[in-house]
Amino acid sequence: EQEPPASNESVEQNETTAPAAEGVALAAGMFEKLRVRSDIHTVNDKVFKVELADDRRNIEPVDSFQKMGLDEGILNSVQIEMEYSVPYLIQQLAVPLITQFPNEALLAQAQAGSGKTAAFVLGILQRLDLSVPVGSPQAIIVAPTHELVHQHVENIEKMAKHMKAPDGRTGIMVSSVLGMGPSRGGRGGGRGRRTKGEKIIAHVAVGTVGKVTGLLNDGLIKGKEVKILVFDEADSLLSRADEYNICQTLCTKRVPNAQPLFFSATFTDQLKERIRNDLLGRRRAMNSISLVTEHADQEGLIDDSTLFMSCVDCSVHSDGKFGILVEIYSFLDLSGATLIFVETKRTAAALAQRLFDMSYSPLVLTGDTPKEQRLPLFNEFRNGDNFNVCICTNVLAMGIDISKITMVINYDLPTTRNAAGDTVTHFEAFLQRGGRSTRGGSRGILINLVEGDMQRLLEIENHFWRSAEPFSKIQQVALDEDNNFDVEVLKRMISEFMNR
Secondary structure, three states: OOOOOOOOOOOOOOOOOOOHHHHHHHHHHHHHOOOOOOEEEEEOOEEEEEEOOOOOOOOOOOOOOHHHOOOHHHHHHHHHOOOOOOOOHHHHHHHHHHHHOOOOEEEEEOOOOOOHHHHHHHHHHHHOOOOOOOOOOOEEEEOOOHHHHHHHHHHHHHHOOOOEOOOOOEOOOEEEOOOEOEEOHHHOOOOOEOOOOOOOOOOEEEEOHHHHHHHHHOOOOOHHHOOEEEEEOHHHHOOOHHHHHHHHHHHHHHOOOOEEEEEEOOOOHHHHHHHHHHHOOOOOOEEEEEEEEOOOOOOOOOOOOOEEEEEEEHHHOOOHHHHHHHHHHOOOOOOOEEEEEOOOHHHHHHHHHHHHHOOOOOEEEOOOOOHHHHHHHHHHHHHOOOOOEEEEOHHHOOOOOOOOEEEEEEOOOOEEEOOOOOEEEOHHHHHHHHHOOOHHHOOEEEEEEEOOOHHHHHHHHHHHOOOOOOOOOOEEOOOOOOOOOOHHHHHHHHHHHHOO
């Protein structure tokens, strides 16, 4: 559920819906007020930077869904199905840029839980042409994991439920291109197994980069029909050379007429420049939006007013990190959900087995989980049916929206390998993991279990808050007089933060 974000005015969704034509005019008028070329601005303590492809333009956030010029059916879906009232800042800025400037790419950066998904979905839905018979997809969304693909399909269906074609049909067709047939939204028909070689017939296709590329190469999706191409969690998709090259081919050759949209919580300056000057082939102008908070470095986007971060020196416990985890397990909020992140599938399996032996029953989701089981298990965890604790690798770090998650535990700090093959801190993964517990601006908890790598935590802290004193952002849990960990100290720290 989308809570009311900061905005210029508190415009409630139950106001009279503006006619679509009037809304378009209002959206176009947003370019008349505020000069923002390579400039930083503030709206109600929300800080944003916008770089426009044309420096003669002016822009300000569009603070209500009605003013965005959205179709009446989309507005009804936003209100009834999504229960949104006021758009988030990323939506106020991104949606008009998507709909008003279809020939220009967009790079949008905002912290986890800030409404990025709805921003590009609303832009897609507004640009769909429902006056023509459904055929090859008009929009493609590329996501890094199967779980995220299915989540996007569900969100699109909900936000499109009340859209109507000129012939009176409601809903749109969305296809999850992971081996499953199209989901028909409000038009019925459900999902079925797609036959190999069958063309994709849908308004929107959602899939992983490899699957989407294969369908385009085989002619099962007509690239020239695609109007919008979204790269969600773009930093992850573009971090590997092979996938970067595939994405570049998609933009410049496979879907040359599509408007490329890049959304993520993290973009390095180097990656932004590569997208602008290399991936897009210098042939397409690009607008850029970057949201930062008053509490965060531009590189980090971690808001320590909503995320409590602590670390525990596990070397003091006779059973190391596992011993500390068991003590923390005793006070996990069973009304919420907890993610425990590990670095390897082997660690996940070993940790789960030790917890099973103690009569705990966590869910385990890693790349080894059979694909046919991953989605049902993920839904059980998301719905709180049988599991409140999930041990996972980074498969659930990116973009997954589970409102019940209140706590994230880094059993292992995230690492990656650099070009030289050395193991280094994975700053983006740290940000993404913590963001799972602060969806929609809610308060969350991130506990880091450290055993001999305190220096890595200091490196993380310095990366996101360069001027901060050591362990002022990621707070150390004090040991008792006998140099032992006391779980009650951690509980008090969490309680004080949550009750501020």
